[in-house]
Amino acid sequence: xxxxxxxxxxxxxxxxxxxxxxxxxxxxxxxxxxxxxxxxxxxxxxxxxxxxxxxxxxxxxxxxxxxxxxxxxxxxxxxxxxxxxxxxxxxxxxxxxxxxxxxxxxxxxxxxxxxxxxxxxxxxxxxxxxxxxxxxxxxxxxxxxxxxxxxxxxxxxxxxxxxxxxxxxxxxxxxxxxxxxxxxxxxxxxxxxxxxxxxxxxxxxxxxxxxxxxxxxxxxxxxxxxxxxxxxxxxxxxxxxxxxxxxxxxxxxxxxxxxxxxxxxxxxxxxxxxxxxxxxxxxxxxxxxxxxxxxxxxxxxxxxxxxxxxxxxxxxxxxxxxxxxxxxxxxxxxxxxxxxxxxxxxxxxxxxxxxxxxxxxxxxxxxxxxxxxxxxxxxxxxxxxxxxxxxxxxxxxxxxxxxxxxxxxxxxxxxxxxxxxxxxxxxxxxxxxxxxxxxxxxxxx
Amino acid sequence: xxxxxxxxxxxxxxxxxxxxxxxxxxxxxxxxxxxxxxxxxxxxxxxxxxxxxxxxxxxxxxxxxxxxxxxxxxxxxxxxxxxxxxxxxxxxxxxxxxxxxxxxxxxxxxxxxxxxxxxxxxxxxxxxxxxxxxxxxxxxxxxxxxxxxxxxxxxxxxxxxxxxxxxxxxxxxxxxxxxxxxxxxxxxxxxxxxxxxxxxxxxxxxxxxxxxxxxxxxxxxxxxxxxxxxxxxxxxxxxxxxxxxxxxxxxxxxxxxxxxxxxxxxxxxxxxx
Numbered sequence: 001x002x003x004x005x006x007x008x009x010x011x012x013x014x015x016x017x018x019x020x021x022x023x024x025x026x027x028x029x030x031x032x033x034x035x036x037x038x039x040x041x042x043x044x045x046x047x048x049x050x051x052x053x054x055x056x057x058x059x060x061x062x063x064x065x066x067x068x069x070x071x072x073x074x075x076x077x078x079x080x081x082x083x084x085x086x087x088x089x090x091x092x093x094x095x096x097x098x099x100x101x102x103x104x105x106x107x108x109x110x111x112x113x114x115x116x117x118x119x120x121x122x123x124x125x126x127x128x129x130x131x132x133x134x135x136x137x138x139x140x141x142x143x144x145x146x147x148x149x150x151x152x153x154x155x156x157x158x159x160x161x162x163x164x165x166x167x168x169x170x171x172x173x174x175x176x177x178x179x180x181x182x183x184x185x186x187x188x189x190x191x192x193x194x195x196x197x198x199x200x201x202x203x204x205x206x207x208x209x210x211x212x213x214x215x216x217x218x219x220x221x222x223x224x225x226x227x228x229x230x231x232x233x234x235x236x237x238x239x240x241x242x243x244x245x246x247x248x249x250x251x252x253x254x255x256x257x258x259x260x261x262x263x264x265x266x267x268x269x270x271x272x273x274x275x276x277x278x279x280x281x282x283x284x285x286x287x288x289x290x291x292x293x294x295x296x297x298x299x300x301x302x303x304x305x306x307x308x309x310x311x312x313x314x315x316x317x318x319x320x321x322x323x324x325x326x327x328x329x330x331x332x333x334x335x336x337x338x339x340x341x342x343x344x345x346x347x348x349x350x351x352x353x354x355x356x357x358x359x360x361x362x363x364x365x366x367x368x369x370x371x372x373x374x375x376x377x378x379x380x381x382x383x384x385x386x387x388x389x390x391x392x393x394x395x396x397x398x399x400x401x402x403x404x405x406x407x408x409x410x411x412x413x414x415x416x417x418x419x420x421x422x423x424x425x426x427x428x429x430x431x432x433x434x435x436x437x438x439x440x441x442x443x444x445x
Numbered sequence: 446x447x448x449x450x451x452x453x454x455x456x457x458x459x460x461x462x463x464x465x466x467x468x469x470x471x472x473x474x475x476x477x478x479x480x481x482x483x484x485x486x487x488x489x490x491x492x493x494x495x496x497x498x499x500x501x502x503x504x505x506x507x508x509x510x511x512x513x514x515x516x517x518x519x520x521x522x523x524x525x526x527x528x529x530x531x532x533x534x535x536x537x538x539x540x541x542x543x544x545x546x547x548x549x550x551x552x553x554x555x556x557x558x559x560x561x562x563x564x565x566x567x568x569x570x571x572x573x574x575x576x577x578x579x580x581x582x583x584x585x586x587x588x589x590x591x592x593x594x595x596x597x598x599x600x601x602x603x604x605x606x607x608x609x610x611x612x613x614x615x616x617x618x619x620x621x622x623x624x625x626x627x628x629x630x631x632x633x634x635x636x637x638x639x640x641x642x643x644x645x646x647x648x649x650x651x652x653x654x655x656x657x658x659x660x661x662x663x664x665x666x667x668x669x670x671x672x673x674x675x676x677x678x679x680x681x682x683x684x685x686x687x688x689x690x691x692x693x694x695x696x697x698x699x700x701x702x703x704x705x706x707x708x709x710x711x712x713x714x715x716x717x718x
Contacts, residue, residue, distance in 0.1 A: 251667060254674040276491070278670045298493040300671040322497040322668070341494070367631065368673070373643035374631060375673035376650065380659060381501045382627035420569045423580035427565015430558040430584075437555050441461030 034058050034076065038066075043089075049074045049097070056101070057082040060092050067095035075100060083111040083132075093118040100125045102149045104161060108132035112139060125149035129163030130184060133171040133193075140175040141166060148183040159185060159207055168193040176201060186211040186233075187225070190218060198223060208233040209247070212240060220245060229253045231277070234264045242269045250277040251300065257282040258299065261289060269294060275413065280321065283308045283330075291316060295411050300378075305330035305360070305398050313338055313400075317407050322379055327398040328365040335400040339407045353402040360398045363390040448540040449547070456518065456548020461555075465517070469510045470556045476502055477564035481573050490576035492668030496583070500662060503587050504623055504655055508594040510556070512615035515549050515598025520611045538712040542704055546599060553591040561587070579666065586662040589696055593654030596703040603707045603714075622655045643675050654699060661692050 034054040041047055043062040048069050056078030060066075068074035075098040078084035084101040085094070092114065099122060101109040108129035110119065117139040124130045127150025131141060146165040150157075165181035166188045168174065173195045180202040181187040187203035188210050190196055195217040202224050203209030209225035211233045212218050219241045225231035231247030234240050247258035258274035260282045261267060267289040274280040280299035281291070284306040293315040296302045302321035305311075308330045317339045318324045324342045337353060345354025364387060368375045377383040460466050480499050489495050522528040531541065561584050568574030575583065597618060605611035621629065630649060634642050650656045661683060663669065669680035682688055 251670055254670050254672075254677055254680075256670055276493070300492060300668055320494040322492060322494050322671070371634075371639070371642050372673055372675050373634075373646045374627075375671075375675060376646055376656075376660065377627040377630075378671050379497050379501070380627055380656065381504050382624045384501065385624050386628050386631075420572070420574040420576070422577035423565045423575050424569030425565075426577070426580065427562045427569070429562075431562030431566060434555045434558045434562060437457075437551065438461050441457045441552075 038064065053077055056080065056084040056099075057086065058084065059086045059088065061088040063089050063091040065093040065095070066097065067093070068097055070096075073098065077101070078109070079103060081105050081107060083107045084109045086111045086113075087117055088113050090114045091116045093120065094122060095120045096122075098123040098125075100149070102127045102151070104128065104150045104152065108163060108167065112136040115139065118142075119144055123147075126163070126184075127151070129167050130165045130181070132163075132167045132169075133174065134169050136168075136171045136174070138173045139171075140177070141179055142175070142177040143179065145180040145182070146184060147181075164189040164211075165203075165206070168196065172196065175199070180204075181206060181209075187228075189213070190215045194218070197221070203228060203231070211235075212237040215240065219243075225250070227252070229256050230260050231258045231274070233260050233262075234267060235260075235262045237264050238266050240264065240267045242267065242272060244271045246273045246275075247277065248273075248275045253278070257304075258296075260284075261286040264289065273297070273412070274299065279304045280318075282306075283311065287311065293408075295319070296321065297411060297413060301326055303327075303360075304365075305333065306365070308333060310334075312336075315404075315408065317404075317411055318342075319407060319411055323364075325360045325398075326362070326365045327360040328362050328369060329396075330360075330398045331396045333398055335398060336402055337404055338400050339404040340400065341407070343403055345403050345405055347405045352405055354405055355402070358400040358403045359394060360400075361387045361390065362397055363387045446540075448536050449544040452536070452541055452544025453547040453551070456545055457551050459518070460514070460548060460552035463514075465514060466552055466556065469514065470559050473506060473510070473556055473560035474563045476506060477560045478567060481564055481568045481571065489574070490579050492663060492666040492671075496575075496579060496666060499583060500586065500659055503583070503590065504659060507557070507587055507590045508623060508655055509615070509619045511553055511591045511594035512598045512601065512619055513612070514553065515595045516602035516605060516611035516615050517608055518545065518549055519599060519602025520605055520608045524607055532715055538708050538715060542599060542708045542711060546595060546704060549595055549598075550592060553595060554588055557584070557587045557591055582662055582665050586658055589658045589661075589692075590655060592700060593658065593696065596700040596707075597654075600703050600707040600710075603710045622653050626653055626656060647676075647679075651695070654696075657692075657695070661688075664688070 035058050037047060038058060038060055041064055046065040048067060050069055051072035051074060054076045056076050057080050076084055078101040084099050099109055102125060104127040108131065109124050109126040110131045112131065112133045113136060115137045117136060119141045120143060122144040124146045126146065130146035148162055152161060162185040164186040165184040166176060168190045169192060171193045175197045176188060178200050183205045186208045187206045188198055191213040193215055198210055198220045200222045204226055206228045208230045209228045209232055210220050213235050215237045217239050220232060221243050223245045225247045226249050228250050231250050232242055232245065242259065250256040250258055256278035258277040258280045259269065259272065262284045264286040265288050269289065269291045270293050272294045274294065275297045277299045279301045280296035280303060282304045286308050287310045289311045291311060291313045295317050298320040300322045302318040303325040305327035309332045311333045313335045314337045319341045324340045340358050343358040346356055347353060348355045364383060480502065565574060565580065601611055601614045605614055630646060634645055637645060650660065664680050664683045669684060672680060
């Protein structure tokens with residue numbers, strides 16, 4: 001009898017453990033083996049992925065299209081040191097896929113080493129680089145988002161832990177359209193990569209939004225950047241077009257600026273809106289650039305020209321900056337017909353341009369170059385006074401020969417505005433209090 | 446304590462019957478309004494062109510007002526002989542000085558409030574003004590500048606024999622603290638070895654309440670990055686809530702020490718006189 005009881009107990013335990021353990025086996029089953037799906041598919045095939053979680057890493061070495069069934073959520077996870085997805089074959093397309101690759105590592109989340117690759121509507125959560133392109137030409141990344149998701153446990157996260165959102169090396173003729181990159185290192189980093197188009201992307205809380213290094217023919221158009229260290233960083237580049245972008249609030253870092261040119265030549269910068277940055281437009285050691293019709297509004301310094309030559313600037317509007325412009329060693333530039341709100345001109349012939357020129361005082365810039373400790377005097381009353389006294393070697397100053405008398409159009413302000421009502425309420429209360437106190441003081445007992 | 450209160454109340458009464466107070470009040474309110482009118486933007490938040498200009502105009506006007514009102518109030522006591530009368534009574538010099546300070550501070554803060562109040566209300570009507578945070582930061586800035594320079598004013602009033610002396614000293618101090626400060630430091634520190642410049646500028650900034658308040662406000666307005674990498678640690682620190690408390694502590698220490706100096710001199714003269 002006791003034996004039977006024992007056997008029943010064993011049987012029950014067995015059934016119980018079977019019931020308990022089965023779901024976990026099923027969960028493992030759900031992480032489907034994507035690699036074997038890819039291996040089995042024929043070149044040129046389209047693989048429609050059903051809803052679920054797929055395990056990386058995955059290597060794609062034949063032309064394939066991978067897409068999620070419409071309306072279904074497909075996630076690829078990766079816990080290895082390898083790229084979550086490595087694309088070695090031309091004409092691969094990935095559509096509507098979420099990639100979770102949150103481990104901090106050297107290898108990127110998506111590595112592309114082939115031409116004509118299309119990434120569309122991807123959601124990348126990465127602890128490394130988002131998309132790395134190596135000798136990858138004529139590809140396209142569109143409507144995708146790349147967000148930093150890495151966690152460092154035992155120390156504070158450093159900027160250098162992060163990889164770039166999109167990182168190009170020797171990759172030409174690619175298009176980046178409608179993407180969002182948040183909290184990575186650089187938004188798009190292009191090195192030795194020519195003729196890429198960066199359009200309508202959103203860059204936020206990055207080191208540099210767009211970063212060009214040794215590039216040619218890049219077009220950066222209609223992008224929005226905010227709260228980065230620098231919006232667009234164009235270094236050692238030629239023939240870049242930077243137009244109609246909006247860079248706001250790059251002001252937190254001591255090296256922040258909206259748009260920075262360094263060793264950049266023949267760049268076209270037009271119709272951009274640069275607001276609320278530490279330095280709106282920073283041009284150093286750069287030549288033969290055309291800077292036209294930009295609105296540079298409400299920055300600490302509107303324009304900073306350092307050792308810049310043969311640049312043309314016209315039709316730009318400098319409004320509401322703490323200091324409109326500072327310069328050093330930048331006499332040989334053609335500045336003409338810009339609007340500077342801190343300058344009061346005289347228009348004798350009624351052509352809308354001032355007959356007296358606006359000269360950018362180099363005193364402060366030269367002073368802090370020699371002794372950076374004096375940067376503390378930026379726009380202090382005494383420094384403004386001193387700059388007014390300093391007039392020597394005026395012929396070596398950067399000069400706007402005929403500044404505009406009025407801003408050319410209604411300048412828009414994009415940084416959000418709150419109501420004035422609150423300060424008016426406080427003001428009203430202050431006024432009442434003051435009047436009451438005056439009444440108390442004046443009245444005879 | 447009660448004596449201090451009496452002296453303070455008397456000072457407020459004297460202050461509001463003084464035509465100078467009203468002309469300064471009118472001037473300050475007018476300045477604040479002009480600033481709003483020249484501002485095409487309509488709405489101002491953070492460190493920008495118009496806040497920079499406002500900071501500088503406040504720095505031109507308020508310290509001079511505080512220095513003149515404060516020092517004249519003390520020299521008037523000597524010139525009119527009312528101190529001679531007061532000193533017969535058992536009023537301690539501390540009560541006298543603190544009472545004077547509190548009374549004059551109320552007068553000055555009313556002047557500042559009237560200026561800001563007018564700007565706030567009329568600015569709203571005209572659709573041009575400061576966002577709440579910026580408004581409060583500028584108000585705090587003005588108040589701190591007024592309180593700092595009022596302490597200096599009491600020391601001037603103590604040292605000066607009469608109004609004219611007080612005027613001369615006040616204008617000289619105003620000029621050096623506001624306008625002459627950068628030229629003076631650049632000239633003097635130019636002779637120092639390079640690594641000494643930054644620590645010296647930092648140290649000397651603590652001696653000039655105008656610069657100290659201005660820099661504190663620039664950082665609080667979000668403009669700290671413009672002060673450069675040299676001062677990055679300071680900026681980070683001031684931006685935290687602790688920065689405000691520390692500024693308040695420094696201000697208290699500063700005003701306290703200057704008032705102590707004034708009390709010391711006044712007391713000595715009282716004993717000798």
